[in-house]
Amino acid sequence: MTPVAMLQQCAPQIAPVTLAAIVQQESGGDPLAVHDNTGGKSYRPASVAEAARIARELIARGHSVDIGLAQINSRNLPRLGLGVDQVLDPCANLRAAQTVLMEGWMRSGDLRATLSAYNTGQLHSPVGMAYGEKVFGKAGVFVPAIPGGKLAQWASSDPANIGALPPVRPVITWTPQASPLAPQGGGLAVKW
Template sequence: MMEFLELAKVCAPQVHASTLVALVRQESGFDPLVIHVNGKPGRRIRPKSWAEAIQEARKLLDQGASFDAGYGQINSGNWSRLGITPENVFDPCINLRAAQRVLVECYQGAGRNHGGQAALYAALSCYNTGDYTSGLRNGYVRNVLAGAGLEVPALPRAAPETKAAPMGQRTESAKGEPKRPGDADGFGRRHDTFEQPRADAFAKPRPDAFAQPRADAFAQPPSTRVPVGSIIYHSRSQE
């Protein structure tokens, strides 16, 4: 886990490491090569090598399938927009940068209508489904929190559904079933989802992670952010 935390800090510095841990646990169970093929029924492919993973991804693209890949389960529908290819989607750092980009974009959008921890819940919903409320209803947000070994709060009542900006990457076929939580890791403290004393999920410690203006909700000003040109985000149906 320490290796993953170090990777997260380097490759996705705008998202608090504990937030990324909870999300990746839910998405891929920390398997950088896993592929989830969307549809009914969905299926999971666990390649044994990087070369095999690339081959499977190419084959699925040729078939026109909708699928999610890598640590953050980046959906194939977003690959072109974000410069992702079968050759780089399984790179742990590229994949985490993609997850960062999508989650940050979702959080910025959620902040227009939500405050406090509700903005993070809405952002997680957006990451999973492409809108700010479906991930609350289908159990995804609850699973992310519970999978982190946390007390699950009463989630805010979903407001009338608000569509996320185009970065919300879930395909229609990917909505609905919450993903199976990944294996629990050792981060078993029960204080708060995003660490004590509530460090901002998007990096800067302050009394409340999401109560402040969104302008400084990131580790660096937008003009100095880590390049994320090949970043993606997932659009998977949950298991």
């Protein structure tokens, strides 16, 4: 199954570009990725068994752990009805991401706030909003224009002239003591 087909099959309520950008931001597409939020360390296990072992050990120590493709947080597992082994299944992981995203969407109706809630549990936290901007960046979407906004004068001028000084017209004068030049008929003549 292609990644797009998996996104559409496992999380049909989330736009594929949105979920793909989240997966890219969260795990880089690694279904076995484990991140220890408490210790600040990422793991790239070679097998499902190793990923499950690492996640279980960290959770047993009371750590907050993100698991799998969409990095589902361990503290969400009980309410999602999932265990560590289940959330390491890519399709189950994407379904869980869909559930968390839909909860945020129902609370806010705003994609940036939804992404903030997905990352932090809070709709408008500064950390969550920064996360949302990173996800938008992964999707190739950057800060949009202000609707109806007007450009500042400097922004609407010719780009070739931004920061340029006005043309300079040099003034040439004659200094008899230091120059071999002498005024002659509206111009300068050389005298040695």
